[in-house]
Amino acid sequence: MATTAKIRIRPNKIGFGFIALSIAMLLAAINYGNNLVFFISFLLLALMGNSAWQTRRHLKSCQIQPLSPPPRFDGEAGAWPVQIESSLNNPSIHIQAINQNGEAEPLTLNLTAGRTERVELPLPPMPRGRYATPDVVLSTRYPIGLWTAETRWASLPHWQWVYPKPVGEAPLPTNVLPAHAENADVSLQSGDDQFDHLRTYVPGDALSRIAFKHYARSGQLVTQHWHSSEAIHDEIILDYSQLSGNTEMRLQQLTRWILSLAADHRAFTLKLPGESDRHGADSTHVTHCLEALTLFSPAHNPRHAS
Amino acid sequence: MNNKIQPLDRPLGIVIALAITAHLPHMPIWAIPLVLLGLIWRLQHEWRGWPLPTQPLLILLAMVISLLVLFTYHSLWGRDPGVTLLTLGALLKLLETRQLRDQFALLLLGFFLIVSLLLFDQGIFTALISLGLFAGLVTAWIGLSNPNIRLIKPRIKAAAGLMLAGLPIALLLFLLFPRPPGALWGTKQPVSAQARTGLSDQLTAGEFERLSTDPTPAFRVHFNGAMIPPAKRYWRVLVMSDETSNTWHADIPNIFRSVRAPNVRVDPTSAVEYTVTLEPSDRRFLPTLAMATVLPPRSVLSDTGSLFSLRPLNDRYRYTVTSALSYHLDERRLSADTRERNLALPAGDPELKALAAQWKGLAPLEIRDRALNYFRSQGFSYTLTPGKLPKQNRMDAFLFDTKRGYCEHYASAFTLLMRAAGVPARIVTGYQGGEVNGDYLLVRQADAHAWSEIWVKGEGWIRVDPTQTVAPERITDGIAQAAQQDAALPAALRRDDSLARQWSLLGDRVENGWNQYVLGYSGSTQTDLLQWFGLEKLGQWGRLGFAFIVVAIAWLMIFGLWRHLGRPEKQMPPVDRAWFAVSNELSRLGITRQPGETLQDYCRRAEQSLPDYAAAIRQTQQLISQWRYASCFSQRSQALAEKTAQNLSLQLKWFRWRENLFPGRKRN
Numbered sequence: 001m002a003t004t005a006k007i008r009i010r011p012n013k014i015g016f017g018f019i020a021l022s023i024a025m026l027l028a029a030i031n032y033g034n035n036l037v038f039f040i041s042f043l044l045l046a047l048m049g050n051s052a053w054q055t056r057r058h059l060k061s062c063q064i065q066p067l068s069p070p071p072r073f074d075g076e077a078g079a080w081p082v083q084i085e086s087s088l089n090n091p092s093i094h095i096q097a098i099n100q101n102g103e104a105e106p107l108t109l110n111l112t113a114g115r116t117e118r119v120e121l122p123l124p125p126m127p128r129g130r131y132a133t134p135d136v137v138l139s140t141r142y143p144i145g146l147w148t149a150e151t152r153w154a155s156l157p158h159w160q161w162v163y164p165k166p167v168g169e170a171p172l173p174t175n176v177l178p179a180h181a182e183n184a185d186v187s188l189q190s191g192d193d194q195f196d197h198l199r200t201y202v203p204g205d206a207l208s209r210i211a212f213k214h215y216a217r218s219g220q221l222v223t224q225h226w227h228s229s230e231a232i233h234d235e236i237i238l239d240y241s242q243l244s245g246n247t248e249m250r251l252q253q254l255t256r257w258i259l260s261l262a263a264d265h266r267a268f269t270l271k272l273p274g275e276s277d278r279h280g281a282d283s284t285h286v287t288h289c290l291e292a293l294t295l296f297s298p299a300h301n302p303r304h305a306s
Numbered sequence: 307m308n309n310k311i312q313p314l315d316r317p318l319g320i321v322i323a324l325a326i327t328a329h330l331p332h333m334p335i336w337a338i339p340l341v342l343l344g345l346i347w348r349l350q351h352e353w354r355g356w357p358l359p360t361q362p363l364l365i366l367l368a369m370v371i372s373l374l375v376l377f378t379y380h381s382l383w384g385r386d387p388g389v390t391l392l393t394l395g396a397l398l399k400l401l402e403t404r405q406l407r408d409q410f411a412l413l414l415l416g417f418f419l420i421v422s423l424l425l426f427d428q429g430i431f432t433a434l435i436s437l438g439l440f441a442g443l444v445t446a447w448i449g450l451s452n453p454n455i456r457l458i459k460p461r462i463k464a465a466a467g468l469m470l471a472g473l474p475i476a477l478l479l480f481l482l483f484p485r486p487p488g489a490l491w492g493t494k495q496p497v498s499a500q501a502r503t504g505l506s507d508q509l510t511a512g513e514f515e516r517l518s519t520d521p522t523p524a525f526r527v528h529f530n531g532a533m534i535p536p537a538k539r540y541w542r543v544l545v546m547s548d549e550t551s552n553t554w555h556a557d558i559p560n561i562f563r564s565v566r567a568p569n570v571r572v573d574p575t576s577a578v579e580y581t582v583t584l585e586p587s588d589r590r591f592l593p594t595l596a597m598a599t600v601l602p603p604r605s606v607l608s609d610t611g612s613l614f615s616l617r618p619l620n621d622r623y624r625y626t627v628t629s630a631l632s633y634h635l636d637e638r639r640l641s642a643d644t645r646e647r648n649l650a651l652p653a654g655d656p657e658l659k660a661l662a663a664q665w666k667g668l669a670p671l672e673i674r675d676r677a678l679n680y681f682r683s684q685g686f687s688y689t690l691t692p693g694k695l696p697k698q699n700r701m702d703a704f705l706f707d708t709k710r711g712y713c714e715h716y717a718s719a720f721t722l723l724m725r726a727a728g729v730p731a732r733i734v735t736g737y738q739g740g741e742v743n744g745d746y747l748l749v750r751q752a753d754a755h756a757w758s759e760i761w762v763k764g765e766g767w768i769r770v771d772p773t774q775t776v777a778p779e780r781i782t783d784g785i786a787q788a789a790q791q792d793a794a795l796p797a798a799l800r801r802d803d804s805l806a807r808q809w810s811l812l813g814d815r816v817e818n819g820w821n822q823y824v825l826g827y828s829g830s831t832q833t834d835l836l837q838w839f840g841l842e843k844l845g846q847w848g849r850l851g852f853a854f855i856v857v858a859i860a861w862l863m864i865f866g867l868w869r870h871l872g873r874p875e876k877q878m879p880p881v882d883r884a885w886f887a888v889s890n891e892l893s894r895l896g897i898t899r900q901p902g903e904t905l906q907d908y909c910r911r912a913e914q915s916l917p918d919y920a921a922a923i924r925q926t927q928q929l930i931s932q933w934r935y936a937s938c939f940s941q942r943s944q945a946l947a948e949k950t951a952q953n954l955s956l957q958l959k960w961f962r963w964r965e966n967l968f969p970g971r972k973r974n
Contacts, residue, residue, distance in 0.1 A: 015411060030486055033828075036424040036432075036436065036824075036825070037425070038480060042475070042483065043472055043473070044417065046476045049475065091455045092452045126359065141452065145447075145568045
């Protein structure tokens with residue numbers, strides 16, 4: 001990943017103190033014509049110069065590998081897992097996420113060469129939305145604290161998702177999709193055993209849908225798919241426009257419902273004004289719905305805005 | 307004081323305590339219990355948790371110390387009081403250190419303590435101590451900056467890395483950084499601790515006894531040509547014409563006024579050029595051979611042929627002189643004034659005068675021979691312990707009673723004899739001889755000598771050394787031979803081949819090298835060095851610029867070397883390192899390993915792209931795989947695998963170069 005970022009190096013306050021010290025030593029050496037004091041002050045100067053290079057080198061040997069931050073809800077603080085690896089031992093490397101509102105205290109790590117460390121960078125609570133990940137600043141003062149080498153990784157290819165806050169007391173709606181209801185009548189006649197087709201088992205399919213008879217015959221796990229079943233009757237419709245209250249409250253209520261339905265692995269349909277309906281029951285569906293809620297903007301559909 | 311006390315970094319505490327202790331030898335006596343008490347207090351705080359002294363107590367202590375320094379030195383300004391204040395200030399800071407910030411202040415003070423240590427002494431031993439303290443401070447520094455490092459080993463490792471990479475730079479700067487002559491501001495140059503009196507401007511019989519057993523070096527001489535024989539090694543320092551109550555006084559002109567030049571005719575073929583490195587001295591005498599003709603800068607030659615320095619000799623001083631070994635001083639005539647002074651006789655010593663009266667009227671050289679003959683025939687002996695002579699008629703007692711003496715006795719008696727016989731005569735003091743050590747001549751204080759000069763019309767002043775008549779071995783073999791039986795002679799002066807003596811000579815050679823090349827490195831030596839680059843004409847700023855350019859280049863080279871040593875494969879396990887070179891070459895040929903691709907798949911792909919090397923690649927892959935995964939892979943097999951991988955990478959490199967040079971040429 002981002003292996004080469006620009007490294008900035010600057011002297012610290014204590015660095016200026018030592019520069020003043022070595023100049024004083026040099027003046028003393030010149031004044032007394034003392035060769036050994038000359039040597040000591042040159043050694044100090046060389047040391048300070050070398051340490052700048054060492055500091056830079058120790059930072060350059062570091063690589064970060066940010067993972068995608070887990071989505072969080074509005075009002076929650078998040079944590080961003082980042083992996084750091086260095087080809088050199090570095091007892092104090094600081095890593096810090098530069099957030100828009102205020103900077104967090106940098107984390108200090110003790111890196112061993114070749115061992116990957118994982119840190120969780122704190123992410124502050126933010127309002128609903130999709131945000132770019134903050135810039136990551138990696139800095140070190142090793143070995144003697146005269147210099148700070150700093151590198152900033154900007155526009156890392158990850159999003160941080162802040163879903164609407166899951167609150168709302170309204171009960172789950174009971175309405176189902178009318179089109180599906182018609183089909184349901186037909187299929188009821190043909191009985192429970194009637195299924196439309198079989199497809200290979202995918203992890204996550206309900207146990208009750210696995211065709212064990214077929215498994216006994218062929219040794220292959222397959223899942224039954226009905227045209228009409230309880231599953232479809234179960235498909236609850238979550239409709240934005242049927243809710244009252246302002247946009248945020250509606251989105252929060254929808255989020256709350258989606259979470260409770262997802263916990264029961266139940267299928268549902270999400271209807272948002274101006275967007276196509278989303279059907280499904282699996283976790284990808286849940287994620288897509290939550291992301292849709294996160295990105296929903298009433299500005300696109302002024303009629304539905306409250 | 308409401309903050310929590312930060313524990314004192316152990317290495318820092320130890321190094322500061324050592325640096326303070328190193329200053330004890332040149333601190334006033336009252337400071338010693340103070341330092342011990344302070345160190346013990348801090349130690350007890352660390353071990354037993356004693357409370358540190360309170361702020362008012364520290365302020366009181368600081369005031370008491372300032373007063374004591376003022377009483378001792380009558381000043382707070384200057385090197386000695388300044389360093390005492392600095393050292394005791396560091397002690398107080400050590401007792402006050404509670405926060406991390408205090409520890410950084412202590413660190414800075416530590417560097418100042420090193421510098422002040424070097425203001426007192428610049429010997430090799432002190433230099434080594436300073437370097438050790440410096441390394442200790444850097445180790446402490448790394449600990450202060452990285453509280454994460456708990457162990458001492460990584461700190462030492464990091465400090466050593468910094469110092470090692472810094473040493474070449476420091477050396478280059480040392481060599482190339484311009485050395486402005488003289489002080490920047492008007493501080494009195496401190497007298498070096500080793501500065502000693504050496505030869506005095508007065509001569510009283512018995513004074514040289516102090517010097518005669520002093521084995522410390524007076525100066526060292528390097529001859530630009532061949533070394534001259536022992537009998538010619540008369541190092542002239544002072545000429546003494548006036549005697550009052552048994553004490554001779556040197557003719558020292560006021561060197562800051564115009565000095566009368568010597569009236570001298572020299573034989574240019576007898577010229578020798580040599581460089582003297584004079585030990586620090588509180589006088590301004592510059593020893594020379596015979597008659598100096600080409601003088602060092604900022605020096606004057608008196609009309610008696612003595613060389614004086616216009617600059618103080620507080621520090622070791624090196625100068626180059628050319629001398630004529632054969633010369634005629636005041637050849638034709640002697641001024642009336644000089645003649646009178648060199649014939650003046652003190653009252654007393656009637657027997658001496660009676661003896662000399664017998665020779666009156668003879669030719670001067672004849673008189674000289676008579677006098678020397680007297681010494682030779684009357685049973686005189688040369689000894690370092692001549693015994694006490696009476697105050698009155700001292701020379702009579704020596705010449706006719708004790709007949710035991712040292713060079714000053716012989717020179718005094720001979721000079722007076724010559725004067726009594728009507729020949730102008732005077733005493734010359736200086737050094738005689740010296741010991742050959744390597745390529746230089748080591749002249750010690752014990753080689754101090756006194757001889758006479760008589761004036762002969764048409765010849766000028768002629769050197770006569772009556773000691774030579776009594777103890778010829780003193781001149782040819784040095785003082786050790788002449789006074790072998792004297793128990794007073796220290797081991798360093800004895801001319802046997804004992805191990806102790808060999809060591810002492812070797813030590814002197816090392817010290818001489820140190821003085822010449824390290825302490826004596828100056829603007830003029832730098833000019834010699836720059837001559838190699840044809841840059842000897844550079845001014846101070848030019849030199850500064852040149853120094854920076856060279857240092858910048860050196861720095862880049864060091865970084866390159868460091869990077870080379872720290873290449874990634876160096877830290878890999880051996881099997882990865884063996885494979886690294888091959889995979890490196892393959893990716894340079896455009897065959898890069900895809901993520902998730904197995905070694906086998908990758909090599910198969912490589913074999914297809916490079917059919918010529920298919921067999922070698924397959925073999926290497928098999929060996930590497932076995933090494934990595936086989937439960938048992940012998941050392942021999944490891945060596946084979948390494949060799950095979952190495953060969954393959956070389957072949958691939960060769961192939962790549964050939965492809966680059968002759969693209970498209972296919973091998974059959």
